[in-house]
Amino acid sequence: MLELISAARRRKRPPTHQLFDVVTQEYRVGLLDIDLNMHLNNAKYLKFMDRCRLEHAVVTGLLNRMIEARCNGVVANTEISYIRELRPYQQFQVHTRILGWDDKYVYYDQRFESQRKLHTHALLRVANVYGGKSISPQTLQEITGFNQTSPALPEYVEQWKRLLQTKRRLTESD
Structure with a gap:
């Protein structure tokens, strides 16, 4: 809750990062996290x-624009690979970036x-919502007024999209 209050207070500050920049935050694994x-x-x-992702939206100016436009983002899919564990009191960083978008989702x-080694990697796709309905990133x-051109999505994202389409077709045929 405190993060939301802090983000709301800071959202009107001038952006310190561009939309496609990597935003990094530092943490330490607490005893209540294990x-x-x-x-x-x-x-x-x-x-x-x-x-x-909230911090990324704050420092790029995206959060302020979305709040003013009465839009929000909803996570539609998440894929996580756990590579190495994070132990109690271990310091770590989370690097967040937008890869781009297609006609429906932002990726x-x-x-x-931790110590320059990858411990966990996640891909997410986020749907944008306005007035209770999903809207395209272009409509957003x-x-x-946040006019940017999406770079081409990496091949691993395209492969993930195909996997999700296949899963959807399988569940629809059941």
């Missing part, structure tokens, strides 16, 4: 990822690193 295996609980990763890349830009 599970029975004595490492960062998998649910806590999502909490840190939410915090970091985020989030990486958890029109509403917010």
Whole structure:
């Protein structure tokens, strides 16, 4: 809750980063963040990822524009690869960036690193919502005046999109 209040207070400050910049935040694994295996609980990763996407939106000016336009983003899909564990009191950084968008979603890349080693990698796709309905990233830009061109999405994101389309077709045929 405090992060939301802080973000709301800071949202009108001039942006310090460009939309496609990597925004990095530092953390330390606390005792309330661990599970029975004595490492960062998998649910806590999502909490840190939410915090970091919020911070990315604040420092790029995206949050202010979305609030003023009465738009918001909703996570539609998340893919996480746990590579190395994060132990109690271990310091780590979360690197967050927007990779780009297609006609429906905005794609985020989030990486958890400690001592310059990758511990966890996540891909997310976020749907934009206005008036209770999903809108395209292009429509969001029109509403917010945040006119940017998306770079080509990396091949690994295109492969993930194909996997999600296949999963959707399989669930629709059941």
